[in-house]
Amino acid sequence: MAMRAALLVLVSVFLMTLDHRQQHLEAMRATIAVVLYPLEYLVSLPASAGTWASDAFAARSHLISENESLRSRQLELEARLLKFDALLAENSRLREMLQSPRKVDERLLVAELLAVDMDPFKRQAVLNKGSRAGVYRGHPVLDAKGVMGQVTEVSPISSVAMLITDPSHAIPVQVNRSGLRAIALGTGEADRLELPHIPNNADIRVGDLLVTSGLDRRFPPGYPVAEIQHIDKDPTQPYASIVARPTAELERVREVLLIWPDHLAETTDSQGAPAKDAPEADAPEPDAQEASPS
Structure with a gap:
């Protein structure tokens, strides 16, 4: 048993040395990586899905909050604009009234x-x-x-x-x-x-x-x-x-x-x-x- 383990260790060292020097196992590793990729994807899918869902909900919540804030700001600016238009019209009417024909000495x-x-x-x-x-x-x-x-x-x-x-x-x-x-x-x-x-x-x-x-x-x-x-x-x-x-x-x-x-x-x-x-x-x-x- 010990001899078998030692033999396997020696073979492993030999193969690693040979691969390191000659790159003979590169194609084999690529093939194994392709075969194992779906399995790796399935294993990491729950964690990835959790991270994506968390980011998506956080982004949606942020967008909703920002949208509400922008909508409120828009309404506020529109209200101010309406008041501004009303003030402009009122100012124009007052100017027109004060410039209407009248005697200088009339109160x-x-x-x-x-x-x-x-x-x-x-x-x-x-x-x-x-x-x-x-x-x-x-x-x-x-x-x-x-x-x-x-x-x-x-x-x-x-x-x-x-x-x-x-x-x-x-x-x-x-x-x-x-x-x-x-x-x-x-x-x-x-x-x-x-x-x-x-x-x-x-x-x-x-x-x-x-x-x-x-x-x-x-x-x-x-x-x-x-x-x-x-x-x-x-x-x-x-x-x-x-x-x-x-x-x-x-x-x-x-x-x-x-x-x-x-x-x-x-x-x-x-x-x-x-x-x-x-x-x-x-x-x-x-x-x-x-x-x-x-």
Whole structure:
């Protein structure tokens, strides 16, 4: 037994020496490696599969977390972008309002719409300025395009404005081209005013601009009110049917201008509130429809 073991050892040493010097067993080792590779692969497969699964789940978890983070960041940036766009639009509207035609010495105050009346038969809006800011009943309200209406109710921190399209509103106007005076009545529709009692032979045309006449001592003269859209002259009727469209963007604006007429601007303090010694007789009447067109 010992002789056999010694013989095998000697043979092994001889073969290793021969292989090391002559490389005779290289082809045999390659063949054996090819034959044993599937077995080695199967033996190492569980460990490899475990490692792959661990890496795959870790990568998926990381991707999910990163995706959620990026989605949240995207929503945040989109919200900021929307706010940025809104601020740009608001800034543009304010710049346009402040550059709108007006007398240099007229006082003005920027207010914001808080709410609008949902009653289809009324055209009213709530403003965020009240008597503390000097707002009074009858205060003219404008936007960058023209006259919007006037204040009818006042509280310390807010007020209610009646728009010129309200059925109970009337405003003295004149045709900017010819100087013809008239009264523009609200109809309850958002884009429609009517001019009653205009003779068929009156000098008025489609496209004429109507501006405030200032004869009511409430609205300063010269501010755009509406543009003539339609004139229907019936020979059997003494007066023409005239429809005008307001120049102000009554259904779109969020910021408005409150202005003081000349006869009230000098009786207000630096904050816009009426001065203590201001004569009450100069304050405008609350109902615009009582004003005379001439």
